[in-house]
Amino acid sequence: MTSQKAFLWGKRFQTKQFPLLIADSLTVFWGEWLKLRARITQVAATGLISPLIYILAFGLGLGSSIRPGSGITGNYDNYLEFILPGMVALSSMTISFGGTTFSICGERLFSKTFEEMLLAPINPLALHIGKMLAGILRGLMTSGSVILVALLFTGNWNFLNPLFLLLLVLNCAVFAGLGVIVGLSVRSLESVGLYNNFVIVPMSFLGATFFDPSTLPVALKCVVYLLPLTYASTGLRAAVYSPLSEFPWYSIPILLVVAIALSLWGSYKFSQQQD
Template identity: 25%
Template sequence: MSRLGRIAAETRAAWHGFTRRRTAVFFTFFFPVIIILIFGALVQTDPTGGGLFAEPPGYYVAGYLAVVVLFTPLSRVGHEVARHREGNRFEKLATTPLTRPEWLLAQTLVNVVVVGLASLLIGGLVLLVTDAAFEFSALLVPYLVLGVALFCGFGAVLGRLADSQDGVVAASNGVALPLLFLSETFVPPSMLPGWFVPLMSLSPLTYFARGVRAATFPGWDPARSGLVGSGPYLDLAVLAALAVGFFAAGAYALPRTD
């Protein structure tokens, strides 16, 4: 079987494995819906009154997308690696021609489809329940693909380091929650201490959120972030480099045997 054939077969198997777990499917799409309903429809924003949600509604669309780009691949791939380890499946995979990068690529392709569908749902809900001003951009596609690849690699590393499936859940939440609120998603840099703002550039999610916002939020000035980088293309380039690095680290971390 060719390399493309191996990846396609593993992708189909991973997709069917995901769709068979109805609880996972439900919460994958239910979680971003709840986030939008809470922050977009109930809490709402107040651009003139200050406070946590002091930016225009369109500012937070990048944050909504960051939720699924961060949580979905990080938790799903981490859990899948831990499940394979506990079931000695990597030992069985070692007897097949399928390589570790090919296995991780197949998982990434499945997550790209899942996150893409969730992003379409988010876009529809934002238009339906909020008055956010945003425009669809072709740059959304590479941003979503690279973001998913990055956090799939990160999830593979967590799955290797954690000692159980429960450990992966705890580790992924412990990583994802701080990143979500300290990466220029929902909390603007202007609300954080000045000494902390440069540290936001250490988070890969910052480049996703900042680049998506610059590409989809009309009139947004990236210079307001106070971070290195001044446009969606530069942020995309940085995200691409990080995605390659994290994917390579994740593929290397996958065990050959258990």
Template identity: 75%
Template sequence: MASKYLSDPQKRALAADTLTVFWGEWLDLRARIAQILATGLVSPLIYILAFGLGLGGAIDRAIDLPAGNSYLEFILPGMVALSSMTIGFGGTTFSICGERLFAKTFEELLLLPVHPLALFLGKVGAGIARGLMTASSVIVVALLATGNLGFLSPLFLLVLVLNCAVFAGLGTIVGLSVNSLESVGLYNNFLIVPMAFLGATFFDPQTLPLALKAIVYFLPLTYATIGLRAAVYLPLSEFPWYSIPVLLSFAIALSWVGMYKFAHQQD
């Protein structure tokens, strides 16, 4: 990452600048915590009711699940990943678009005497906060439904934070790239919605044919979902440890792209 080429004083300045950008975002977020929590809970609840409870009984009788005692338990970690992805991406994208296209305040941010990486990391930090807030609502539902404290384990939370970082980073880049809200809708329809259904949320990717498996394992949500699922239901010896470096690699790659976008952004 770019910070390894910086001196120690520069690294401290980068951290301070990142915190400053994040704090400016947090001042806006903290006034809308209830709204963010509610927004991120709607879609997962619909999926839980429709798939977990509606189809769950039939699926439980038809197949043996690789994790969890029921199909509802099987999809709950995926619902956490899904909610954090949706709000981490969408909330970050619309926040930047609002500043760029409507409030016209984004130019002030670009004029700050801070490193472009600090601008990107501050925005991503706010996206992570959004994702964690919405995911916490689903985690509460999962705890009430299963009583499994694995949803609060450090390993589960680590994978969740990495998932939030990946999609907040992607949302930041999209927010810097689009010129209208209609363009945001295109990214959502052709990227986020397909990933929600193909990212191993509702099925075990190991059961897929090789060609489809290659597509599914290209998606970052897949690694988040299987990691969260394993953190809750499987022993550490069976945890897919590769999911952590894969998600981290996605996050680092996006940080390079985001830093470049901020350094060359003209609004």
């Protein structure tokens, strides 16, 4: 089995292998889609509750006491407009990570079907990409519901512009890739809770979803900009409300590099997996 999975770790990668890589990735993704399509409504609604609570509590509740110019820089009429792009980033992160992690954990720890996938003559990178694509789809389904809410509240169609959607896909790719790695690493569902409590929950509040990181002291700014969600939140916000001349273009390559790095790590994990 190890020799079959030496895709990047024992052989030199050749360009002619790309068609096979794409085909294998889509095969894995199709298997995930067949399981996912029966729960489309459930998946789309699952990650909508938390953003709606945040929108009601912070956007409409706390936001009524926050006026433009009180520490929030940008072209926003109210605090609700400010946090809506962050809610899209937050929902896509939560579902891309959680859905991917629990899907792999279910196959590994309960249904015991994961070994069959490992025995298949499929490149480990294709395994990772296929699982990651399913996580991206989960994240887009949920964040699509939040975007619909944002359109109803603001009527701003920039939530559907190509730059916004590109950043959204990259954010889903990053956290779906992280979800694959965590799903391959944990030994119980309790361990998933630890990752969620110590990684995802802190990032939810520190990833520039509720505040403008440019207003922070230098020390805190350094911490906040270590988080990939920060680049997604600030980029999505700029894509909706700022002109292209003020868009943080660096956010795209940073998220892309993180997604690629996680893909390489995930493919290595698949190549070494012994389940």
